[in-house]
Amino acid sequence: MTVRADGLATASVLVENGRITRIIAGAAPDDGVPHVEGRSRMLLPRFVEVHTHLDKGQVHHRAPNPNGTFLGAREAVMADREANWSAEDVRTRMDFALRCALHHGTGAIRTHLDSIGKQTAISWGVFDEMRAAWKDRIALQAVCLFPVVKVIDEPEEFANVLAHVRRYGGVLGAVTFLGEPLDGKLDAALDIMIGTAKAEGIDLDFHVDESDSPDARSLEVIADALVRHRFAGRALAGHCCSLALMDDADRRRVIDKLVAARLNVVSLPMCNMYLQDRVSGRTPRWRGVAPLHELDAAGVSTMVSSDNTRDAFYAYGDLDAVEVYREATRILHFDHSSRPWLETVFARPADQMGLDDRGRLAPGLAADLVILPARTMNEFLSRPQVGRTVLIGGKAIAVPLPDYAELDVL
Numbered sequence: 001m002t003v004r005a006d007g008l009a010t011a012s013v014l015v016e017n018g019r020i021t022r023i024i025a026g027a028a029p030d031d032g033v034p035h036v037e038g039r040s041r042m043l044l045p046r047f048v049e050v051h052t053h054l055d056k057g058q059v060h061h062r063a064p065n066p067n068g069t070f071l072g073a074r075e076a077v078m079a080d081r082e083a084n085w086s087a088e089d090v091r092t093r094m095d096f097a098l099r100c101a102l103h104h105g106t107g108a109i110r111t112h113l114d115s116i117g118k119q120t121a122i123s124w125g126v127f128d129e130m131r132a133a134w135k136d137r138i139a140l141q142a143v144c145l146f147p148v149v150k151v152i153d154e155p156e157e158f159a160n161v162l163a164h165v166r167r168y169g170g171v172l173g174a175v176t177f178l179g180e181p182l183d184g185k186l187d188a189a190l191d192i193m194i195g196t197a198k199a200e201g202i203d204l205d206f207h208v209d210e211s212d213s214p215d216a217r218s219l220e221v222i223a224d225a226l227v228r229h230r231f232a233g234r235a236l237a238g239h240c241c242s243l244a245l246m247d248d249a250d251r252r253r254v255i256d257k258l259v260a261a262r263l264n265v266v267s268l269p270m271c272n273m274y275l276q277d278r279v280s281g282r283t284p285r286w287r288g289v290a291p292l293h294e295l296d297a298a299g300v301s302t303m304v305s306s307d308n309t310r311d312a313f314y315a316y317g318d319l320d321a322v323e324v325y326r327e328a329t330r331i332l333h334f335d336h337s338s339r340p341w342l343e344t345v346f347a348r349p350a351d352q353m354g355l356d357d358r359g360r361l362a363p364g365l366a367a368d369l370v371i372l373p374a375r376t377m378n379e380f381l382s383r384p385q386v387g388r389t390v391l392i393g394g395k396a397i398a399v400p401l402p403d404y405a406e407l408d409v410l
């Protein structure tokens with residue numbers, strides 16, 4: 001198959017009984033066999049979103065960020081969680097978000113769940129319901145999220161979180177930098193988390209160094225800990241913003257450690273661009289993103305994803321992976337590059353989630369597809385791709401975008 005300069009190829013995907021049977025180079029012969037409207041269109045597998053917050057989102061009307069900063073986001077979310085996150089509230093917002101994602105063509109989503117105090121039982125319970133209700137439309141995974149220092153300072157709280165991760169087959173995660181270096185406590189907490197994950201076959205997914213601070217150095221500590229434990233499972237680090245601002249030699253050293261630790265990186269470019277380097281009255285000087293080109297070239301599996309949607313951490317978004325990829329292209333310069341960046345929203349996040357039948361086109365796989373009104377990467381990236389067709393098991397679905405008015409009751 002001839003691959004063009006923009007990474008796309010002209011091919012025909014033959015589907016029978018909901019599965020891809022053959023992929024052949026060139027246009028399909030016009031032999032009268034029924035075909036889905038797809039000629040001269042772009043065909044992709046359904047998207048995979050590896051880093052979202054379905055429990056936090058869709059609250060802009062009631063809990064906006066007061067000033068657009070990271071601190072403002074934390075405080076607004078904490079207050080909203082305490083006041084409003086009942087099971088019904090979380091369920092309503094998650095369902096809204098999932099219908100957005102389904103409409104836009106996403107087939108698998110990993111969400112972090114704030115796992116603190118009484119919220120842990122509420123959110124994991126709702127997540128479990130949603131995972132069952134949505135299993136034929138979107139594959140769902142969840143990761144616990146709490147400040148990592150609680151592992152040491154509040155062991156009973158951590159025990160409760162871990163019990164929920166075990167009970168619901170979740171991924172173990174935490175936020176490893178919140179403004180101050182934790183020194184020995186970070187190592188001690190990671191030893192417990194990684195030791196547990198290794199013993200029980202649980203995957204890891206951390207929120208790492210979402211900051212421009214020179215104190216944000218937890219990424220290297222995590223990589224060292226994974227090597228120390230000879231962790232062989234799947235480990236992911238989200239954000240890693242401060243890595244971009246390190247000296248070249250220091251960054252090189254840390255990236256080499258990520259390769260050795262098989263610690264992969266997901267960048268959240270829309271959220272980072274919104275929060276990082278925000279100072280009132282001053283124009284931002286930095287895009288806020290991890291050094292994805294350097295990581296990718298070194299052999300780290302790199303990904304991009306939505307992160308927050310219409311909440312205090314990111315005011316906008318619609319769980320649309322096309323928007324994520326389009327913005328990533330602009331913010332991270334995926335263009336004018338020979339790296340296979342499209343994999344950042346398909347096969348790589350699928351592999352990270354252990355879903356080796358997702359995010360790719362191959363004979364034998366379900367015909368879970370997105371057909372877009374574009375023929376080239378330039379056409380794909382220049383318009384928002386309104387009018388795309390989503391197929392599940394070879395059948396076009398018609399799921400309208402939910403109306404924002406649905407959220408007025410919250």
Ligand SMILES: [Zn+2]
Nearest residue numbers: 207238307308
């Ligand atoms: Zn996040």
